[in-house]
Amino acid sequence: MLFLARMDVTFPAYLTAEEVTDFQVREKAYSAQLQQSGKMQGLWRIVGEYANHSLFNVESNDELHQILSGFPMYAHMKLKVTPLAKHPNSLS
Template sequence: MLFHVRIDVHVPLNTDPEKLKDLSAREHERAKELQLQGKWTHLWRVAGKYSNISIFDVEDPAELHDTLSSLPLNPFMEVEVTALCKHPGSLELNK
């Protein structure tokens, strides 16, 4: 299943800078793993914000939940999920 996911990160101002640096490094590594596995198929930064728009390709909502929960920055994330399906007018359907 494909999911459109918007992730907004809200790190508390009093967060230790070294802790944030470590979390960010771990977040990048986890995102890389998921992309190489083909689960995180698209990742775009929202300009001017600590946010991204992503497409995940996972088996079901439970796998998406587990995947998002595995992200190191998850405690600071506000997530909006939209399930996607193919549009009948899409040229991709003819492939």
């Protein structure tokens, strides 16, 4: 099952620069693991925003929920998930 997820991150003002850096380091490691496993098949930054679009290929809604809630920045994310289906005009 393919899903496109938009993730917008907003850190609370009370976090220190060191805490934000720690989130970023852990987030990078987690997303690398997902990409290497094939569960995250694409990752694109949205220009001018602290946000991204990610493409996930998972077995179920529950698996996707588990993956998304495992992101270190999850508590500071606004998520929009869109299920995808093959377009009849797609060449791939």
